[in-house]
Amino acid sequence: MTNQELQARKTQVIARGQGNLYPVYIERGENAELWDVDGNRYIDFATGIAVCNTGHSHPKVVAAVKQQLDKFSHTCVMVNPYESAIELAEKLTQAAPGNSEKKAIFVTTGAEAVENCVKIARAHTGRRGVIAFNGGFHGRTNLAMALTGKITPYKNLFGPFPGDIFHAPFPIESHGISIEESLRALDTLFKVDIASTDVAAIIVEPVQGEGGFYPAPAEFLRALRERCDEHGIVLIADEIQTGFGRTGKMFSFEHADVEPDLITMAKGIAGGFPIAAVVGKSQIMDAPLPGGLGGTYGGSPVACTAALSVLEIIDQENLIARANQLGQLFNERLTLLQNQFPEVIHDVRNQGAMIALELGKSATQFIPNPELTQSLIAKAAEHGLILLACGFYGNVIRFLPALTMTDAIANEGLDKFERLFSQLSS
Incomplete structure (x- = not known):
């Protein structure tokens, strides 16, 4: 054809x-x-x-996946788990920025990772609100669309969206938005739209992806960390497009020397095989009750094997x-x-x-x-x-x-x- x-x-x-x-x-x-x-x-x-x-069809990824397929393709990690999922969780928690003890969960897509971050943050804080930024992209499912800061084509025709979602300007100097203006707008949200004591999480891309590849200034990310600490808010790093070596660090937040509370991971994780993860501080990750997180295909054994191979390639090459x-x-x-x-x-x-x-x-x-x-x-x-x-x-x-x-x-x-x-x- x-x-x-x-x-x-x-x-x-x-x-x-x-x-x-x-x-x-x-x-x-x-x-x-x-x-x-x-x-x-x-x-x-x-x-x-x-x-x-x-790269496409890296020989080590292909070999690892073929070997796994000869064993089994699926059991559901929530029913009969397997060592590759444990090993991948160990490696991801070790690779994530910061020294805090961490845990992981596996899902299938980046949007799922984002939505699970919100669930975890709400369970941990007992709060409802989530703040995102203009121009940010966090996925195409309903909650992820609400967090996304651009209407066309991602949100057009698809409302209504969940409530308790708020947006602040993202600092882009060339567009006339300074760090100070962005932070001032964030503080204004706390006075006008939602009390800081009602905010569960702030989610931010360290480099906006769909929004235009604008890096968040290190000073801005550090200021977000300070505000989250001050108000008891969970800081979510959306590293779906920036992770796994893409930005010259394993994760982009490392450029600012900032440790987020939760991190979304997907895209570059497994060389093209569908898997995504949330990695975060253990005491926050453990807030949901058993059975509150998961999914049928999350942590596919084939994708876990591919991801382990990708991590090895990143290191060896x-x-x-x-x-x-x-x-x-x-x-x-x-x-x-x-x-x-x-x-x-x-x-x-x-x-x-x-x-x-x-x-x-x-x-x-x-x-x-x-x-x-x-x-x-x-x-x-x-x-x-x-x-x-x-x-x-x-x-x-x-x-x-x-x-x-x-x-x-x-x-x-x-x-x-x-x-x-x-x-x-x-």
Whole structure:
């Protein structure tokens, strides 16, 4: 079947709400490269939205999964558990930031991890309210949508949403929102909308993902930690897109030297196999009663085995250091491109291998340029690239290379991107 034929079949049977960015149907992948059913090759700057940090079909992950499948594929960790789940929980609690004793639970998706964090925080505090930030993304289930700070496309048509959810501005200096203004707005919430004694949790992405790859300033994260300690609020770190070496640390909160109370983990955890986790301080994690947390597929033995292999690869192949090297390579190349097109490239930024190119319409003021952003995405496949957009204004190209990507492939992909950008910007 061709790409065109498969797209026609897909349109007939899959709801339009679950659209696909590219009419490109993948036949195989190897590390940072993909090949479609028509035989076209692509350099993958998306990695399944930060999932395949260890590249596509890493041989060690494939071998581990095959070995597990020869034994058994499912028993439910809540019925008949298995050693791989215990070992993975041990390793994740050891890898999480901070020195507090920690425990873990396993679920299947990032949205589930977010929702379980709220459940745990409410059980621990006996409080109802949760505060999130404008532009944040926390998932597509009902509570996670309520926490998400952007209407279209994530919340449009899907209300009503749960109550007791509040939003504060996220500090983005280039958008005119300072740390002081964001914290002042948070304090105002305590005076106007919900008393601090009614707030169970504050949830924050250390680098906003769908919101535009804006890193939370370290000073801001430390201030959140102080306010949570002062008011008895649980601080939730949403590390779903930032975890597992992506930002040049195992978890992005480490850049600020801040220990959160609870951490959501997913995406890069298992090389493409569906598993997610919540890791947090033991006394908080143990607040729900037995049976209050879990799910049928959470902690799949196949996914646990894959995740253990991913952690081993990150360590053995020094992928945390590699994330910083790739981030520097991309930043240098994209900054040179910015020097050529100062009118349309508003900003180049990265934290490790979480890299953003923000597009505007003026060199002297911030005017978002979502039109150019969408044109780049629409034409990327024709140039042998897989790219993603993001941003509160839809004006950011995000680069999420596999941490196993070679310099040669990275530079080849950036050469392709520069040619595409030059054609559309000239």
